[in-house]
Amino acid sequence: xxxxxxxxxxxxxxxxxxxxxxxxxxxxxxxxxxxxxxxxxxxxxxxxxxxxxxxxxxxxxxxxxxxxxxxxxxxxxxxxxxxxxxxxxxxxxxxxxxxxxxxxxxxxxxxxxxxxxxxxxxxxxxxxxxxxxxxxxxxxxxxxxxxxxxxxxxxxxxxxxxxxxxxxxxxxxxxxxxxxxxxxxxxxxxxxxxxxxxxxxxxxxxxxxxxxxxxxxxxxxxxxxxxxxxxxxxxxxxxxxxxxxxxxxxxxxxxxxxxxxxxxxxxxxxxxxxxxxxxxxxxxxxxxxxxxxxxxxxxxxxxxxxxxxxxxxxxxxxxxxxxxxxxxxxxxxxxxxxxxxxxxxxxxxxxxxxxxxxxxxxxxxxxxxxxxxxxxxxxxxxxxxxxxxxxxxxxxxxxxxxxxxxxxxxxxxxxxxxxxxxxxxxxxxxxxxxxxxxxxxxxxxxxxxxxxxxxxxxxxxxxxxxxxxxxxxxxxxxxxxxxxxxxxxxxxxxxxxxxxxxxxxxxxxxxxxxxxxxxxxxxxxxxxxxxxxxxxxxxxxxxxxxxxxxxxxxxxxxxxxxxxxxxxxxxxxxxxxxxxxxxxxxxxxxxxxxxxxxxxxxxxxxxxxxxxxxxxxxxxxxxxxxxxxxxxxxxxxxxxxxxxxxxxxxxxxxxxxxxxxxxxxxxxxxxxxxxxxxxxxxxxxxxxxxxxxxxxxxxxxx
Numbered sequence: 001x002x003x004x005x006x007x008x009x010x011x012x013x014x015x016x017x018x019x020x021x022x023x024x025x026x027x028x029x030x031x032x033x034x035x036x037x038x039x040x041x042x043x044x045x046x047x048x049x050x051x052x053x054x055x056x057x058x059x060x061x062x063x064x065x066x067x068x069x070x071x072x073x074x075x076x077x078x079x080x081x082x083x084x085x086x087x088x089x090x091x092x093x094x095x096x097x098x099x100x101x102x103x104x105x106x107x108x109x110x111x112x113x114x115x116x117x118x119x120x121x122x123x124x125x126x127x128x129x130x131x132x133x134x135x136x137x138x139x140x141x142x143x144x145x146x147x148x149x150x151x152x153x154x155x156x157x158x159x160x161x162x163x164x165x166x167x168x169x170x171x172x173x174x175x176x177x178x179x180x181x182x183x184x185x186x187x188x189x190x191x192x193x194x195x196x197x198x199x200x201x202x203x204x205x206x207x208x209x210x211x212x213x214x215x216x217x218x219x220x221x222x223x224x225x226x227x228x229x230x231x232x233x234x235x236x237x238x239x240x241x242x243x244x245x246x247x248x249x250x251x252x253x254x255x256x257x258x259x260x261x262x263x264x265x266x267x268x269x270x271x272x273x274x275x276x277x278x279x280x281x282x283x284x285x286x287x288x289x290x291x292x293x294x295x296x297x298x299x300x301x302x303x304x305x306x307x308x309x310x311x312x313x314x315x316x317x318x319x320x321x322x323x324x325x326x327x328x329x330x331x332x333x334x335x336x337x338x339x340x341x342x343x344x345x346x347x348x349x350x351x352x353x354x355x356x357x358x359x360x361x362x363x364x365x366x367x368x369x370x371x372x373x374x375x376x377x378x379x380x381x382x383x384x385x386x387x388x389x390x391x392x393x394x395x396x397x398x399x400x401x402x403x404x405x406x407x408x409x410x411x412x413x414x415x416x417x418x419x420x421x422x423x424x425x426x427x428x429x430x431x432x433x434x435x436x437x438x439x440x441x442x443x444x445x446x447x448x449x450x451x452x453x454x455x456x457x458x459x460x461x462x463x464x465x466x467x468x469x470x471x472x473x474x475x476x477x478x479x480x481x482x483x484x485x486x487x488x489x490x491x492x493x494x495x496x497x498x499x500x501x502x503x504x505x506x507x508x509x510x511x512x513x514x515x516x517x518x519x520x521x522x523x524x525x526x527x528x529x530x531x532x533x534x535x536x537x538x539x540x541x542x543x544x545x546x547x548x549x550x551x552x553x554x555x556x557x558x559x560x561x562x563x564x565x566x567x568x569x570x571x572x573x574x575x576x577x578x579x580x581x582x583x584x585x586x587x588x589x590x591x592x593x594x595x596x597x598x599x600x601x602x603x604x605x606x607x608x609x610x611x612x613x614x615x616x617x618x619x620x621x622x623x624x625x626x627x628x629x630x631x632x633x634x635x636x637x638x639x640x641x642x643x644x645x646x647x648x649x650x651x652x653x654x655x656x657x658x659x660x661x662x663x664x665x666x667x668x669x670x671x672x673x674x675x676x677x678x679x680x681x682x683x684x685x686x687x688x689x690x691x692x693x694x695x696x697x698x699x700x701x702x
Contacts, residue, residue: 081282117154202427243423270410479556494574503564603680627691
């Protein structure tokens with residue numbers, strides 16, 4: 001390639017790979033990099049003939065490109081489905097943080113790439129190496145980082161830093177050609193959303209999730225260390241692809257109908273999307289990958305589930321209304337208001353569906369896909385709690401069905417015309433990444449992490465169970481309460497709660513553990529339409545409480561139409577070792593400085609600093625604010641490389657908010673450093689909304 005710049009590399013990829021961080025609902029993306037795409041063959045319409053025109057799905061949108069047996073008949077397709085194998089969440093390893101060479105577990109712990117070099121490449125830490133400071137985009141003056149650090153890295157870490165990391169932001173050159181060489185403001189063009197989503201998605205879909213830390217050759221690899229190394233080796237992957245990438249920052253549309261003019265930006269065709277979702281998730285039970293946004297940004301996610309909410313056959317007149325074709329508009333014989341029809345007796349009449357000559361029937365559809373979002377790097381697996389990392393996209397479209405009853409195309413309608421997937425892809429294998437990392441060695445670590453881990457915490461565990469089933473009343477704020485009595489008198493040194501709930505929509509549920517005046521929220525209306533909640537919760541905020549007495553588990557279903565039951569639950573009480581006592585406490589900090597909130601795209605932030613360095617067991621955040629419509633706000637908490645959404649536009653029409661959020665997303669990280677509260681107006685309609693963040697506070701449990 002002509003240039004070594006990251007910008008130059010981005011322009012050369014085939015299947016772009018950007019993504020979004022919704023860990024807990026937050027939209028942060030990642031950069032496009034190169035991926036290999038298997039092209040299944042030339043240009044048919046998927047039904048034995050050549051593609052008629054771009055309005056019917058074209059060659060790029062042909063569902064047969066997935067090279068898998070597909071059912072096309074609408075009446076034979078399931079209206080919902082879910083993949084049997086769950087893709088796992090992980091961070092997108094941001095480029096500006098040096099990708100998988102970031103020390104995510106604190107400055108005193110090596111990065112995933114450094115650990116690999118030490119365990120497999122014969123690299124040893126040079127004397128004084130841990131005193132050297134890596135480059136930080138948040139403080140990037142020459143005095144804030146050590147150039148010797150990069151000179152002393154091992155081969156895997158060096159390759160990552162130079163090819164997938166922030167080398168261009170610290171090389172003193174003008175890589176983005178803006179006339180500046182000292183750029184702490186924009187990291188020499190390296191955007192914060194660039195990273196490895198294009199590699200995370202296939203790795204998460206095709207590789208098993210590591211379950212616990214593994215020590216190999218004297219080096220301990222945490223769960224996210226192993227994930228990072230897997231992801232690095234999916235930097236190039238083999239895949240089947242449907243749809244082409246839209247490269248337009250401003251997509252051109254028909255002035256009358258709002259329909260996208262450029263074919264590359266109009267796909268994925270709505271008919272293709274429905275057919276692939278119903279086949280892959282409903283029939284084959286396989287996850288697929290998608291670029292969630294139709295424009296030049298690429299936000300890759302694995303899609304886990306699909307569901308049709310409504311589907312009904314419609315008339316040409318109804319289709320004309322939905323597509324804004326002008327049927328029924330006033331006209332006269334001399335004007336040109338009836339571009340899709342003719343002027344008859346002063347009214348526009350659309351007598352033929354204009355977008356697909358094969359369409360014999362038309363259906364109006366409302367459906368959702370449920371995708372997996374990224375997480376923060378962590379020491380624990382996440383597929384057991386996948387509902388917390390599952391997000392929903394809802395779409396509206398018209399299905400075009402031919403005379404044989406087979407789906408033949410489609411059109412996005414309503415808000416989905418501006419919010420639909422750009423392309424779909426089906427990864428099949430890794431094609432390689434870092435030349436200094438062997439994927440088979442990483443798979444060895446994954447295999448070891450799958451085996452049972454011996455626990456030696458110096459404490460016994462007493463288990464109590466309530467095996468009695470309770471029906472959970474639908475849409476009832478009283479819910480149910482199930483109790484366990486304990487006669488064991490000791491200060492709890494650790495607590496696990498195993499819950500088995502059968503339910504058709506876990507997003508309706510709130511599950512709370514109570515002991516005396518102490519409560520701990522285990523599950524708070526997360527997970528959307530996912531079924532069943534079978535999970536063991538590690539409760540950190542009740543350490544030290546007396547084990548003796550009544551423990552209550554309450555389950556409330558706060559919405560109508562779905563039902564379920566509490567099948568059983570267990571209480572696992574950790575007994576402290578003889579002569580020991582539970583240790584821990586709380587670090588509190590607050591910021592009472594008011595900050596004005598506006599509709600600015602970048603939002604507003606407020607920060608506070610924690611000086612004490614402790615390992616986090618839980619975080620409570622209390623936010624007090626007023627805003628024109630609180631439900632338009634996306635509220636997130638940021639600490640180091642971790643970012644957790646507190647509210648993803650979920651607070652409704654209220655004008656005030658005073659709420660405490662219990663957050664697990666920072667558990668295992670170090671408390672010291674800056675904590676930032678971010679507020680962004682994510683509402684779809686611009687206006688004159690305004691308000692004020694009045695105060696916020698932080699409690700860190702350790």
